[in-house]
Amino acid sequence: MKFEPTIVAFLCNWCTYAGADLAGTSRFQYPANVRIVRVMCSSRINPAFIVNAFLEGADGVLVSGCHPGECHYINGNFMARRRFVLLKRFLEHLGIHPDRFKMSWVSASEAGKWTEVVKDITDAVKILGPNKIKREQVWMQQSL
Amino acid sequence: MSEKRVGVYICHCGVNIAQTVAIEELKMFASTLPHVKVSENYMYMCSEPGQELIRKDIREKRLNRIVVAACSPRMHEPTFRNTLQSAGLNPYCLEIANIREQCSWVHHDQKQATAKAKGLLAAAVSKAALLEPLEEKEVPVTPTAMVIGGGIAGIQAAIDIADSGFKTYLVEKEPSIGGHMMQLDKTFPTLDCSACILTPKMADIKNHPNIELLAYSEVVDVKGFVGNFQVTVKKKPRYIDETICNACGTCAKYCSIAIVDPFNEGLSKLKALHIPFPQAIPAAYVISPKECRFLREGTCRQCEQVCNELHAINLDMKEELIELEVGSIVVATGFDLFDANRKPELGYGRYENVITGMEFERIVSASGPNLGDLRINGKKPKEVVFIQCVGSRDKTVGNEYCSRVCCMYTAKHAHLVHEKLPDANITIFYIDVRAFGKGFEEFYDRVKGEGVYYRRGNVSEVYKKADKLICRAEDTLLGKPIEVEADLVVLATGMQPSTSAPEVAKLMKLSTSPDRFFLEAHPKLRPVDTGSDGVFLAGCCQGPKDIPDTVAQASASAVKAVIPLARGMVKTETMVASVHDAACRGCGFCVEACPYDAIALAEKAVNGDTKTVAVVNEVLCKSCGACSAVCLSGAIQQAGFTDNQILSVLQSIGKVY
Numbered sequence: 113m114k115f116e117p118t119i120v121a122f123l124c125n126w127c128t129y130a131g132a133d134l135a136g137t138s139r140f141q142y143p144a145n146v147r148i149v150r151v152m153c154s155s156r157i158n159p160a161f162i163v164n165a166f167l168e169g170a171d172g173v174l175v176s177g178c179h180p181g182e183c184h185y186i187n188g189n190f191m192a193r194r195r196f197v198l199l200k201r202f203l204e205h206l207g208i209h210p211d212r213f214k215m216s217w218v219s220a221s222e223a224g225k226w227t228e229v230v231k232d233i234t235d236a237v238k239i240l241g242p243n244k245i246k247r248e249q250v251w252m253q254q255s256l
Numbered sequence: 257m258s259e260k261r262v263g264v265y266i267c268h269c270g271v272n273i274a275q276t277v278a279i280e281e282l283k284m285f286a287s288t289l290p291h292v293k294v295s296e297n298y299m300y301m302c303s304e305p306g307q308e309l310i311r312k313d314i315r316e317k318r319l320n321r322i323v324v325a326a327c328s329p330r331m332h333e334p335t336f337r338n339t340l341q342s343a344g345l346n347p348y349c350l351e352i353a354n355i356r357e358q359c360s361w362v363h364h365d366q367k368q369a370t371a372k373a374k375g376l377l378a379a380a381v382s383k384a385a386l387l388e389p390l391e392e393k394e395v396p397v398t399p400t401a402m403v404i405g406g407g408i409a410g411i412q413a414a415i416d417i418a419d420s421g422f423k424t425y426l427v428e429k430e431p432s433i434g435g436h437m438m439q440l441d442k443t444f445p446t447l448d449c450s451a452c453i454l455t456p457k458m459a460d461i462k463n464h465p466n467i468e469l470l471a472y473s474e475v476v477d478v479k480g481f482v483g484n485f486q487v488t489v490k491k492k493p494r495y496i497d498e499t500i501c502n503a504c505g506t507c508a509k510y511c512s513i514a515i516v517d518p519f520n521e522g523l524s525k526l527k528a529l530h531i532p533f534p535q536a537i538p539a540a541y542v543i544s545p546k547e548c549r550f551l552r553e554g555t556c557r558q559c560e561q562v563c564n565e566l567h568a569i570n571l572d573m574k575e576e577l578i579e580l581e582v583g584s585i586v587v588a589t590g591f592d593l594f595d596a597n598r599k600p601e602l603g604y605g606r607y608e609n610v611i612t613g614m615e616f617e618r619i620v621s622a623s624g625p626n627l628g629d630l631r632i633n634g635k636k637p638k639e640v641v642f643i644q645c646v647g648s649r650d651k652t653v654g655n656e657y658c659s660r661v662c663c664m665y666t667a668k669h670a671h672l673v674h675e676k677l678p679d680a681n682i683t684i685f686y687i688d689v690r691a692f693g694k695g696f697e698e699f700y701d702r703v704k705g706e707g708v709y710y711r712r713g714n715v716s717e718v719y720k721k722a723d724k725l726i727c728r729a730e731d732t733l734l735g736k737p738i739e740v741e742a743d744l745v746v747l748a749t750g751m752q753p754s755t756s757a758p759e760v761a762k763l764m765k766l767s768t769s770p771d772r773f774f775l776e777a778h779p780k781l782r783p784v785d786t787g788s789d790g791v792f793l794a795g796c797c798q799g800p801k802d803i804p805d806t807v808a809q810a811s812a813s814a815v816k817a818v819i820p821l822a823r824g825m826v827k828t829e830t831m832v833a834s835v836h837d838a839a840c841r842g843c844g845f846c847v848e849a850c851p852y853d854a855i856a857l858a859e860k861a862v863n864g865d866t867k868t869v870a871v872v873n874e875v876l877c878k879s880c881g882a883c884s885a886v887c888l889s890g891a892i893q894q895a896g897f898t899d900n901q902i903l904s905v906l907q908s909i910g911k912v913y
Contacts, residue, residue, distance in 0.1 A: 114367075118375075118910045125330075126787055127767070133328045136357030144368035146907045147375050148358050150329070151897055154282070155849070156881030161902055170910045184765055184787070185880035186851035195885075220767045221775055222786065227362075 117171035117237040119146045124154045127178035130148035136203040143234040155188030159199045172212045174235035179217040263294040263319040267301035267326035271832040276360040276369040284904030289381045289569035321384040325353040346389030346673040353380035363575040379909035386901045391564035397483035402582040408796025409810040411589035416814035418466035422821045431472045432536035441621035444668040446697030458537040460725040478763045480524025482790025483826035487580040498540035500568035507559040515547045521615045549878035584790045591751040591796035595645025596630045599859035603718035610745045637743035642666045643715045657771045659750030659800040663690045666748045670708045682708045685715050751800040773799045782888045792816045830879040831896035835870045839891035842868035846892050850878050
């Protein structure tokens with residue numbers, strides 16, 4: 113059975129979530145591995161959410177918001193950026209490969225970029241294989 | 257806590273969802289999820305019978321949380337909130353699973369799409385069970401509007417809002433309103449005199465009791481939200497008091513500095529102390545600070561001495577910051593013309609008989625530098641070539657879009673040449689002729705009937721041979737290269753977003769589409785709204801348009817801008833942060849994280865003790881949730897996006913079903 117990763121994506125309502133909607137309206141195709149969680153701003157995303165997503169079995173986590181300087185809430189995405197640069201380093205200490213976590217900036221009009229971002233992280237996580245923390249056991253059970 | 261009774265409603269959206277997501281399978285799956293009492297599907301959930309299905313179940317099956325699996329919440333969340341409300345349920349007890357834009361439309365494989373839809377639906381159900389009813393609050397609206405940009409779009413929007421009875425501020429960055437339309441000679445296809453139809457509207461701006469014109473001013477800051485914006489406008493020093501100046505023009509006679517006249521596209525000269533054009537509003541002179549001898553070198557002041565009766569000139573004038581309170585904003589910042597220097601192969605800037613369309617307008621205009629006499633270097637051109645799509649439909653300069661006006665203005669130019677110089681040979685090089693508007697095709701036919709030679713092909717080079725210009729192109733209908741002689745080449749330059757657009761976008765939190773024009777909230781159904789509530793778009797700032805479309809859009813955005821003003825109240829954000837006082841440790845992290853200064857620390861009596869806790873000002877809170885993310889004790893929570901709600905989503909969304 114081919115490994116199909118699960119990617120949890122936290123998207124801000126104003127830019128990337130709207131961009132992902134536009135990808136739909138434009139009928140762009142991208143891997144079905146990504147599951148989107150809507151938040152109003154990338155600054156809402158507590159680093160604990162990312163870790164939790166991995167603990168719940170996500171093989172990859174994506175955070176995407178408005179381009180730096182274009183935040184709907186003045187500077188929320190700068191706060192998020194600072195936070196997740198640190199988190200990326202910290203993930204290694206938790207035994208999670210940092211490449212499983214990705215941050216990107218996709219505006220409401222960048223439907224094409226959104227599909228590329230999804231393809232990129234899906235491919236990257238496919239190479240890394242299942243998330244060791246929880247997913248491996250689930251995967252083993254299913255393959256039996 | 258009362259029992260959670262969740263109803264799940266899955267929309268087919270015709271075949272939009274049903275063709276990729278197995279609806280029956282999804283429906284069966286939903287009925288197995290915790291708290292779900294009803295699992296239904298329907299062809300169009302948003303239709304009246306679809307909504308009635310939900311209302312009926314709320315009443316009869318005592319449902320208290322509703323999950324709709326359908327299109328994006330950005331599309332129909334308000335629709336279904338109203339459905340809940342009309343059935344007596346709090347509108348915020350609704351969660352939407354986006355299985356159309358983010359599932360059925362982006363995946364072909366039915367198995368994968370259905371599995372994903374299950375994950376999204378399970379997440380929505382688990383979040384719905386944790387949703388709490390929220391209360392909507394209303395605050396009063398400042399009954400004034402601001403229009404940014406004094407071209408035809410801004411002028412029309414300002415007049416319409418003012419006519420509705422609301423005070424309107426019109427902010428224009430140039431010394432006079434009028435914009436590009438004022439520069440045009442005639443308008444297509446009716447050949448109305450552009451200035452003649454515009455100047456009465458400009459006079460209306462000046463005379464309207466509800467309009468306050470802030471010319472030579474720029475918006476530098478916008479704070480607040482729909483209904484209650486606080487705007488800072490920088491009024492640049494004009495050095496002449498526009499309320500006193502009677503435009504007699506005596507002062508200009510004594511000014512010795514000549515500058516390039518931007519209104520005439522640089523084809524003539526002006527004094528540093530000048531009136532932008534004779535019909536300018538405000539009808540007052542202005543001093544160009546970069547060129548004025550006194551302002552540059554500190555000596556002169558001749559003009560001040562001349563104006564010794566009115567004393568309108570004040571060379572010590574300083575820039576002023578004006579604070580305005582407005583309820584809604586119309587952005588009408590217009591466009592810039594494509595810079596023809598970016599296509600050096602066409603010879604613009606190298607040969608003086610290669611000109612742009614706007615330069616042609618000024619030359620043929622009776623108020624222009626030639627007083628309407630079509631001569632180049634004193635000679636009447638015999639061979640005139642027009643080149644279309646300069647800077648439009650051209651990926652090499654980054655402008656993929658069609659500018660929509662050039663085909664018709666070129667046809668108009670050709671007609672004007674024919675009228676002024678009946679013996680001239682006129683050739684138009686085009687890629688496609690787009691004559692889509694009312695009366696356009698008829699006008700195009702008329703121009704062709706006047707002997708104008710339309711040749712399909714993109715000119716690759718313009719070069720000089722003896723005293724003629726040669727336009728080299730491939731005639732794509734003949735399928736062979738051709739060369740056409742010309743005495744005058746007119747480049748139909750297209751439209752680009754105004755250079756001020758990025759700054760305006762930042763101030764008003766506007767998005768831009770890939771063509772760099774401002775992005776509307778919905779391309780079909782909300783064409784003048786933006787992502788920022790209370791901010792609307794008019795005219796070419798949203799995309800290239802001709803004058804009728806611009807005026808129509810301006811009136812549309814005026815009505816939109818009037819809605820909150822006429823209602824008098826706007827709803828505040830509902831999904832605001834709130835503090836659990838007992839858990840709050842008063843650290844103040846949230847106070848630092850809040851971009852809107854909506855949180856402050858205060859002493860409060862909690863469980864009999866006095867302690868320092870965070871207090872949220874709900875009117876200032878914009879529902880970003882930044883505070884919730886930094887709270888170490890989980891005391892401050894954004895309604896609708898609490899830690900528990902998001903964690904419950906994470907528990908179910910990633911599972912393999």
